[in-house]
Amino acid sequence: MTHRSQLLSEWQFKSTSRPESTWHPARVPSTVHTELLATGQITDPFIDLNELDARWVADESWTYRTFFPTPSSASSSSFSSSHRPDTHKNSDKEEEEEGEIDLIFEGLDTFATVRLNGKTILTSENMFLSHRVSVKHLLKRDDSNKGENELEIIFEPAAQKGLELVKSHPEHLFIVHQTDVSRATVRKAQYHWGWDWGPILVTCGPWRPVRLEVYTVRVEYVRVEYDVSLSKREPAMVTGRVVAEVVGWERCRVGAEVVFDGVVVGAWDMGVYHDGGGEKRGELVTEGFSLRDVKLWWPRGYGPQNLYQVRVRCFAPAEKDDRLLAEQVQTIGFRKAELVQDGDVHGKSFFFRINGVDIFCGGSCWVPADSFLSRISPAQYRSWVDLVASGNQTMLRIWGGGIYEDDALYTACDERGILVWQDFMFACASYPTYLSFLSSVTTEARQNLRRLGSHPSVVLWCGNNEDYQLVERYNLHYDFADKDPASWLKSDFPARYIYEHLLPSLVTEELGPSATYHPSSPWGTGTSTTLKVDPTVGDIHQWNTWHGSLERYQSLPQLGGRFVSEFGMQSLPHLQTLHRFVTDPSELVPGSATIDFHNKAVTHQRRLATYMAENFRIPASLEGYVHVSQVMQADALAWAYKSWRREWRDGDRKCGGVLVWQLNDCWPTVSWSVVDYFRLKKPAWYAMRRALGAVAVAVTRDVWDWTSRPADELWKRDTGHVDLRQIVERVKFDVWVASSGLCATKGRVVVRVVSVRTGEDVVDRMEREVEIAPNGTTDVLVEYELEDKELLRKTGYVVVYAALWVDGEKVSSDVSWPDPIKYLDFLDRGVRVEPVGDMVLKIACDKPVKGFVFAEREGVEVSDNGFDVIPGEDVHVKITGAKPEELDWTFIGS
Known part of the structure; x- marks a missing residue:
């Protein structure tokens, strides 16, 4: 094949702002911070308060350079593997067949000037763009016809350049939430300016690979446009066309084929590409196709993730030698994806339907997995997606303040059946619309649509994150009835043009x-x-817990919407993570300066302490504080997921999905994440997994919110003059089963009411045989109330336990506690943690246990965590990576 590519990975870097700076080795892909860290010029910004010591990096210009030999002819089998190889003379025939030589920059962060042998070949101001530059005419040739070339990339300070752009566009009203206004003009990962979960580390560098490519013909891109015909009686049929753009100097034949499981299931001749009389140019070639008996791609839990390969190949004309000149292989999964927005009794639905099946999308929001993007490996991306899938999650939302993610993430989602909600990269700002900005955004959107559009996992493209909330907050002009895009550009919210005209058109x-x-x-x-967020239509971000009115998390079931695409609750990470970023032992206490510094949420001290103090007794030790914060976060998420999933019923899709803010972190921190930076799962991750099981039983009881009850009808005052005994005496609860299965299932639900004080059953256990409805919710007990108040007064606080048995196996259980937990006495629980097999622990108790948590650490896996334990309902946990006796564990009140 005459199409060859070589990575340029061995580089040097130095500060351009300081004349005394010297060259240091660098590896590309790169960010300057990681190179400075590797060469000992900065301390790790993730540790202690070192982030502050690294701020200066963003104020300087930086230069990267590399040297590479002029490649041999296009007909040669490979590049030389040496960085500075010995030269050799090419034949005249090789000279003629050399074809085209391009430099490809897959990502430059951000204001970059590229020079080859002293000549500027590229300027870029958009981190999200890739660039291809023809360089054959600029490459050096010595007497051996093969010279050495110098490639330089100079990066200017992004924040400084952004401020210059702000000043040069006084016609625009710049409003930016989350740190500095300069970010609104810069097409760069917005979280680099800092967010309420991430540090201020404004990076620069060639953050994606730089390649040298030699070819006579290449396939620029391939797109498969198709439609799936669904029938209950027949296998799926797919019709469509393959669209390819071919570029090059050489006339060739173009063909396409579709391959499944190594077998060609369709092949077509797409015609002849002509070289245009020696002028390199692109030409679209298309060919229609029809495939029968297609194996569809399904989300996880609903069917297999069948993937096909579409190959477009360019061959030399048969009268020559029929050589394969170039090819591009694209993986695709055939599926029919719909966003259903129909009027109903609740307003207007918002849920996803895949291959004719309604899908409840329980999942997470994704932020970039590191502040320094170049060090996230494909294996790490796969590990993150594995955590999503193993957590019974169905959807991942790629948040608009980060990046269009690496191909490895989307490939892993394709293979694991995770649906992707993809934001365009705009977040929490009023963005400008001057011509050069719109031109850059257009190219950015087009490139990333082409790169990511074939992934079957990507089912939604979303214009931005929370930008319209600025319209509400600052009373910007927005006339819903005005449908003229040109008029939007003249308003004080011109970005409407981007979100409602430019992006949907692209x-x-x-x-x-x-x-x-x-x-x-x-x-x-x-x-x-109006633009007011309406829980009866579209998606909502429910931040009246934590932010806003600081509602109790027990109120989350009443605060839902048609699709909840953000909500959350903070907690501290596991102790091992804290020890990795706090080096001073005196700072390893709750509320220390270092731990507070690593929590970027405004007023987090008040909010986290408020939720903890409202619900739990707050321990003085760091170990206890970490544990209580994690159990509280798990409780909050459990309330939300199981209650909102209950609203997913056949014929009544009141809530179509729930995405927690957030799955992950970009550095070691205190945040809303359910898995920390080092991929240690918090108890909240397990709570989500239980609530999102294929079949899951749930129980919730009425919460008597005495803190907001009026004392009398005359004055309507909120006071504390209430009868707290009602928390003990009022036991009213619901039990239901949620299922994502597509067939009805028979099961048995067991309900127990157990005394917190004695561990004994207060009433006879209840058993119900249930026919579990497919893909929906089945109520078992509704507003079931214990009537014997005298018994309850004598017994004291009780928990309600529910378990679901299917085919003789307990497949799910849930526990509902009286709130607040801090009123309960947890002494003398009689907890026993005993080995019962090969790396299996049995956790048993004499009295109900709240929030049993193993302290997780890297290299150790537990099959369950953050669970409650009820007498007679032992929990078995599989351990890998450590001996059972090496694990630390605790529970509320221990």
């Missing part, structure tokens, strides 16, 4: 009319003429 143009676009997250407009 999505349709690049991916076809079947692609789904959503203007913003959240986005409730559609049935009204």
Whole structure:
């Protein structure tokens, strides 16, 4: 094949701002911070307060350089593996067949000037763009016809350049939430300016690979446009066309084939590409196709993730030698994806339907997995997606303040059946619309639509994150009835043009009319003429817990919407993570300066302490504080997931999905994440997994919120003059089963009411045979109340335990506690942790146990964590990576 590619990975870097700076070795892909760290010029910004000591890096210009030999002819089998090889003379024939030589920059962060042998070949101002530059005419040739070339990339300070752009566009009203205003003009990962979960580390560098490519012909891109015909009686049929752009100097034949499991299931001749009389140019070639008996791609839990390969190949004409000149292979999964937004009794639905099946999308929001993007490996991406899948999650939302993620993440989602909600990269700002900005955004969107559009996992493209909330907060102009995009550009919210005209047009143009676009997250407009977030339509971000009105998390079931795309609760990470970023032992206490510094959420001290103190007794030790914060976070998420999933019923899809903010962290921190930076799972991750099981039983009891009850009808005052005995005496609860299965299932539900004080059953256990409805919710007990108040007064606080048995196996259980937990006495629980087999622990107790948690650490896996234990309902946990006796564990009150 005459199409060859070589990575340029061995580089040097230095500060351009300081004349005395010297060259240091670097590896590309790169960010300057990681190179400075590797060469000992900065301390690790993730440790202690070192982030502050690294701020200066963003104020300087930096230069990267490398040297590479001029490649041999296009007909040669490979590049030389040596960095500075001995030269050799090419034949005249090789000279003629050399074809084209391009430099490809897959990502430059951000204001970059590229020079080859002293000549500027590229300037870039957008981190999200890739660039291809023809360089054959600039490469050196010595007497051996093969010279050495110098490639330089100079990066200027992004924040400084952003401020210059702000000043040069006084016509625009720049409003930016989360740190500095300069980020609104810069097409760069916005979280680099700092967020309420991440540090201020404004990076630069060639953050994605730099390659040298030699070819006579290449396939620029391949797009498969298709439609799936579904029938209950027949296998799926797919019709569509393959679209390819071929570029090069050489005339060739173009063919396409579709391969499944190593077998060619369809092949087509796409015609002849002509070289245009010696002028390199691109030409679109298309060919229609029809496939029968197609094996569809399904989300995890609903069917297999069948993947096909579409190959487009360019061959030399048969009258020559029929050589393979170039090819591009694209993996695709055929599926029919719909966002269902129909009017119903609740307003307007918002849920996803895949291959004709309604899918409840329980999952997470994703932020970049590191502040320094170049050090996230494909294996790490796969590990993160494995955590999503093993947590019974169905959807991952790629948040708009980060990046269009690496191909490895989407490939892993394809293979594990994780649906992807993809934001465009705009977040929490009023963005400008001057011409050069719009041009850059257009190229950015087009490139990433082409790169990511074939992934079957990507089912939604969303315009931005929370930008319309600025319209509400600052009373910017927005006339819902005005449908003239040109007029939007003249308003004080011109970014509407991007979200409601430019981006949807590009999505349709690049991916076809079947692609789904959503203007913003959240986005409730559609049935009204205002921008107010409406829980009856679209998606919502529910931040009246933690932010906003600081509602109790027990109120989350009443605070839902048609699709909850953000909500969350903070907790501290596991102790091992704290020890990795706090080096001073005196700082390893709750509320220390170092731990507070690693929590970037505004007023987090008040909010975290408020939720903890409202619900739990707060321990003085760091170990206890970590544990209580994690159990509280798990409780909050359990309330939300199981209650909102209950609203997913056949014929009544009141809530179509729930995505927690957030799955992960970009550095070791205190945040809303359910898995920390080092991929240690918090108890909340396990709570989500239990609530999102294929079949899951749930129990919740009425919460008597005495702190907000009026004392009398005359004054309507909120006071504490209430009868707290009602927390003991009022035991009213619901039990239900949620299922994502597509067939009805028979099961048995067991309900027990157990005394917290004695561990004994207060009433006879209840058993119900249930027919579990498919893909929906089955109520077992509704507003079931214990009537014997005298018995309850004598017994004291009780827990309600529910278990689901299917085919003689307990497949799910849940426990509902009286709130607040801090009123309960947890002495003398009689907890026993005993080995019962090969790396299996049995956890048993004499009295109900709340929040049993193993302290997790790297290299150790536990099959369950953060669970409650009820007398007679032993919990078995599989351990890998450590001996059972090496594990630390605790529970509330221990």
